[in-house]
Amino acid sequence: xxxxxxxxxxxxxxxxxxxxxxxxxxxxxxxxxxxxxxxxxxxxxxxxxxxxxxxxxxxxxxxxxxxxxxxxxxxxxxxxxxxxxxxxxxxxxxxxxxxxxxxxxxxxxxxxxxxxxxxxxxxxxxxxxxxxxxxxxxxxxxxxxxxxxxxxxxxxxxxxxxxxxxxxxxxxxxxxxxxxxxxxxxxxxxxxxxxxxxxxxxxxxxxxxxxxxxxxxxxxxxxxxxxxxxxxxxxxxxxxxxxxxxxxxxxxxxxxxxxxxxxxxxxxxxxxxxxxxxxxxxxxxxxxxxxxxxxxxxx
Numbered sequence: 001x002x003x004x005x006x007x008x009x010x011x012x013x014x015x016x017x018x019x020x021x022x023x024x025x026x027x028x029x030x031x032x033x034x035x036x037x038x039x040x041x042x043x044x045x046x047x048x049x050x051x052x053x054x055x056x057x058x059x060x061x062x063x064x065x066x067x068x069x070x071x072x073x074x075x076x077x078x079x080x081x082x083x084x085x086x087x088x089x090x091x092x093x094x095x096x097x098x099x100x101x102x103x104x105x106x107x108x109x110x111x112x113x114x115x116x117x118x119x120x121x122x123x124x125x126x127x128x129x130x131x132x133x134x135x136x137x138x139x140x141x142x143x144x145x146x147x148x149x150x151x152x153x154x155x156x157x158x159x160x161x162x163x164x165x166x167x168x169x170x171x172x173x174x175x176x177x178x179x180x181x182x183x184x185x186x187x188x189x190x191x192x193x194x195x196x197x198x199x200x201x202x203x204x205x206x207x208x209x210x211x212x213x214x215x216x217x218x219x220x221x222x223x224x225x226x227x228x229x230x231x232x233x234x235x236x237x238x239x240x241x242x243x244x245x246x247x248x249x250x251x252x253x254x255x256x257x258x259x260x261x262x263x264x265x266x267x268x269x270x271x272x273x274x275x276x277x278x279x280x281x282x283x284x285x286x287x288x289x290x291x292x293x294x295x296x297x298x299x
Contacts, residue, residue, distance in 0.1 A: 020050035020123030022061035025214040030237040036293035046100035048123040088164035095130035108141035120240040129167035151184040155266035172257035186236035204298030242286035
């Protein structure tokens with residue numbers, strides 16, 4: 001997407017966005033920020049499921065939501081969208097074939113562009129686990145960033161993880177380079193609804209939609225006294241984009257990948273397979289970049 005500044009081609013990276021976009025109201029912010037970022041060459045946006053607790057068609061609803069955001073940005077004919085798995089893995093050896101997994105494999109194994117490939121997961125990592133089970137050769141061809149999992153070292157209930165524990169174990173046990181942004185970190189990207197009214201809503205149809213759909217979701221869950229809290233939200237998916245712009249090199253620790261138990265606690269059974277475990281993401285950098293790009297494009 002054209003903007004007011006460019007960057008050298010050598011600094012650009014290939015990106016696939018895997019999103020359970022209709023689950024809550026924050027994926028949409030991350031999608032828009034990614035598409036407004038000149039460093040990111042978005043090769044595909046893939047729709048993910050978000051379980052069956054609220055709907056039997058969660059992946060399809062995510063797909064429709066991605067299409068809607070692209071239309072609002074006038075990008076419907078320029079950014080590919082594909083469908084992910086409709087359900088979680090049934091075990092750690094059987095893939096859930098999907099168009100999204102096929103696209104991921106094809107992009108990872110492509111020799112047409114040597115720039116690095118990153119795949120960001122804003123929901124469960126079913127499609128990454130499936131792609132790896134189908135074609136292990138992708139493991140050294142990409143880097144995955146996952147918004148998911150509980151706090152180190154014990155783990156905890158976490159929504160994205162809950163929607164496919166088997167997939168998490170497949171990826172944790174694989175050699176795929178993995179950056180984990182766990183619940184205690186992604187939930188720190190706090191924003192007030194007043195802030196969004198000033199810095200997001202005025203900027204284009206997509207800015208208005210980002211704001212309005214978040215407020216609508218807030219009212220939809222108005223019966224819940226605990227979440228959302230009323231005047232704030234956590235834009236927990238946005239770190240996946242800001243880490244593509246700057247990887248926060250002093251804000252993570254290389255830790256042994258855990259084994260995830262059925263209750264989403266962690267067992268520590270090995271020390272050789274290491275993953276990048278974030279303990280901090282810069283809220284100001286993350287959100288001000290989004291606000292500035294919305295204003296530059298739609299102000």
